[in-house]
Amino acid sequence: MLDIQHISKTFNVGTVNEKRAVTDLSLHLDKGDFVTVIGSNGAGKSTLFNAIAGSFYVDEGRILLNGKDITFTREHDRSRVIGRLFQDPLRGTAPHMSIEENLALAYLRAAHGNPFSRITAKDRELFRAQLAQLDMGLEDRLGQPVGLLSGGQRQALTLLMATMVPPELLLLDEHTAALDPGTAEKVLALTQSIVAEHHITCLMVTHNMTQALSLGNRTLMMADGGIVLDVAGAERAGMTVEDLVERFRAGTGRTLDNDRMLLSE
Amino acid sequence: MLIITQTALELGFLYAPVALALFLSYRILDIADLTTDGCFVLGAAVSVSLTAAGHPFLAIPAAMLAGACAGLVTAFLQTNLGVPSILAGIVTNTGLYTVNLMAMGWKANQSLLGSDTVFTLARDAGIGGAWYELLLAVIVTGLAAVLLRAFLDTHLGLSLRATGDNPDMVRASSLNPAFTISVGLCLANAMTGLAGAMVGQYQKTVDINSGTGIVVIGLACLIIGETVLGRRSMTRGVLAALVGSLIYRFIYAVVFYTKIVPVECLKLLTAIIVALAIAAPSIQRWAAFQRRKAAAKGKGGN
Numbered sequence: 418m419l420d421i422q423h424i425s426k427t428f429n430v431g432t433v434n435e436k437r438a439v440t441d442l443s444l445h446l447d448k449g450d451f452v453t454v455i456g457s458n459g460a461g462k463s464t465l466f467n468a469i470a471g472s473f474y475v476d477e478g479r480i481l482l483n484g485k486d487i488t489f490t491r492e493h494d495r496s497r498v499i500g501r502l503f504q505d506p507l508r509g510t511a512p513h514m515s516i517e518e519n520l521a522l523a524y525l526r527a528a529h530g531n532p533f534s535r536i537t538a539k540d541r542e543l544f545r546a547q548l549a550q551l552d553m554g555l556e557d558r559l560g561q562p563v564g565l566l567s568g569g570q571r572q573a574l575t576l577l578m579a580t581m582v583p584p585e586l587l588l589l590d591e592h593t594a595a596l597d598p599g600t601a602e603k604v605l606a607l608t609q610s611i612v613a614e615h616h617i618t619c620l621m622v623t624h625n626m627t628q629a630l631s632l633g634n635r636t637l638m639m640a641d642g643g644i645v646l647d648v649a650g651a652e653r654a655g656m657t658v659e660d661l662v663e664r665f666r667a668g669t670g671r672t673l674d675n676d677r678m679l680l681s682e
Numbered sequence: 683m684l685i686i687t688q689t690a691l692e693l694g695f696l697y698a699p700v701a702l703a704l705f706l707s708y709r710i711l712d713i714a715d716l717t718t719d720g721c722f723v724l725g726a727a728v729s730v731s732l733t734a735a736g737h738p739f740l741a742i743p744a745a746m747l748a749g750a751c752a753g754l755v756t757a758f759l760q761t762n763l764g765v766p767s768i769l770a771g772i773v774t775n776t777g778l779y780t781v782n783l784m785a786m787g788w789k790a791n792q793s794l795l796g797s798d799t800v801f802t803l804a805r806d807a808g809i810g811g812a813w814y815e816l817l818l819a820v821i822v823t824g825l826a827a828v829l830l831r832a833f834l835d836t837h838l839g840l841s842l843r844a845t846g847d848n849p850d851m852v853r854a855s856s857l858n859p860a861f862t863i864s865v866g867l868c869l870a871n872a873m874t875g876l877a878g879a880m881v882g883q884y885q886k887t888v889d890i891n892s893g894t895g896i897v898v899i900g901l902a903c904l905i906i907g908e909t910v911l912g913r914r915s916m917t918r919g920v921l922a923a924l925v926g927s928l929i930y931r932f933i934y935a936v937v938f939y940t941k942i943v944p945v946e947c948l949k950l951l952t953a954i955i956v957a958l959a960i961a962a963p964s965i966q967r968w969a970a971f972q973r974r975k976a977a978a979k980g981k982g983g984n
Contacts, residue, residue, distance in 0.1 A: 511847035532838035
């Protein structure tokens with residue numbers, strides 16, 4: 418499905434701030450995989466996501482999606498098949514446009530064709546049905562500007578926008594980290610049900626180690642721009658958070674230095 | 683009084699597409715497009731030259747096309763070459779000076795003596811009676827406004843609005859912001875070109891400097907209109923551009939006929955109005971902060 422072959426990325430080449438963010442990283446995802454990714458700050462998680470989404474091009478290596486080489490495909494072209502959610506719930510929606518207009522824009526990804534088409538009554542019906550799934554009462558607020566919604570509602574809306582036309586790959590970059598616990602749980606549950614419903618292949622960064630083991634079918638741990646741990650199946654099923662910490666130490670020769678990861682429930 | 687009203691209405695409608703253009707570029711795309719001044723003259727120059735050559739109707743779409751090209755140059759500079767948007771407009775504007783001279787046959791001004799314009803043709807056909815100029819201006823500008831408003835509801839229009847609101851999101855919707863910005867600036871400058879084309883034929887003359895300050899006047903119109911109508915919806919925004927343009931030209935006409943303020947001072951006055959209007963939020967914040975400080979001091983003294 419997703420095939421990453423020996424990618425490397427160095428920022429600020431030739432300056433004192435030169436940083437090798439990702440080094441010779443390879444990764445293969447099968448269709449329908451739901452992979453959680455953990456790692457301390459600076460481990461290269463975001464770099465990996467940016468490389469896949471096309472926010473920049475990698476220095477070395479290749480990225481293939483469904484057998485198609487997308488290494489040099491532009492970001493907005495990749496977004497046709499790759500959905501992405503960020504930690505910041507404000508990043509995925511246009512605040513001064515209405516809920517229905519935001520949805521219509523996301524719907525564009527599939528509707529392609531005529532740039533002069535307008536929102537039809539049929540579209541509106543579809544939007545209302547989709548919004549009803551969120552169970553946040555947004556289906557009755559189609560005409561309201563998105564700026565009036567709470568962070569959780571905006572993130573749920575962004576999730577809907579990213580998956581309304583099911584993408585081949587969904588990148589979730591700590592998309593619940595900025596929400597309060599109750600809302601985070603709700604958005605996460607929504608994520609699970611939507612991903613399961615459409616069998617979307619999914620990569621999710623989290624700082625919550627329990628979550629990393631309980632969600633999805635595979636867990637990656639990153640450190641120093643590489644993948645130091647990759648567990649799935651029976652091995653993963655029997656793992657505890659303590660095992661994970663221990664394996665991290667064994668893999669990198671260091672202790673885990675991220676309080677947020679160790680302390681979060 | 684009637685003549686003041688008539689002139690103000692005519693000029694208000696003729697210049698309104700500039701305010702519509704700025705509504706699109708400044709309000710929707712969030713780009714201060716300084717191509718406007720040169721683009722207005724370009725529209726007028728193309729229009730007057732073609733009218734002089736006997737093509738008053740062809741002159742108008744040609745002027746719009748020329749305007750769109752100017753917008754495309756500005757868009758290309760900022761999206762592909764990384765020139766900051768304001769500088770991109772200034773660069774294009776400077777280049778347009780030469781292009782405009784060329785469009786006028788390398789003269790600094792050009793007049794239409796005895797050539798048929800869309801206005802004289804309407805008069806001769808008896809359309810609109812004594813108000814033929816106004817009627818024509820209303821039809822053309824009204825059509826531009828209606829089309830613009832309808833466009834803003836299309837998928838492409840929505841992408842344009844999102845580009846000014848949240849470019850990240852546009853990229854995530856598989857649209858290239860460089861493309862939407864280009865479309866927006868082309869459309870905006872086509873409208874500026876339209877205003878130039880109509881004004882050129884109306885005044886039967888074009889001068890290389892006739893565009894100076896058009897961008898600020900257009901902004902003033904937009905801001906005046908928004909003050910009256912508010913900024914709540916796209917329809918209001920489009921109407922604000924029209925209404926603001928009419929109000930501005932009324933003020934202009936009153937000043938012109940009554941000489942309350944010397945006409946030479948009008949540009950300075952316009953600049954002050956625009957500066958104050960754009961600075962209003964900052965001024966309000968500053969005033970609120972001062973009140974808050976004074977209140978805190980008052981409490982501390984007791």
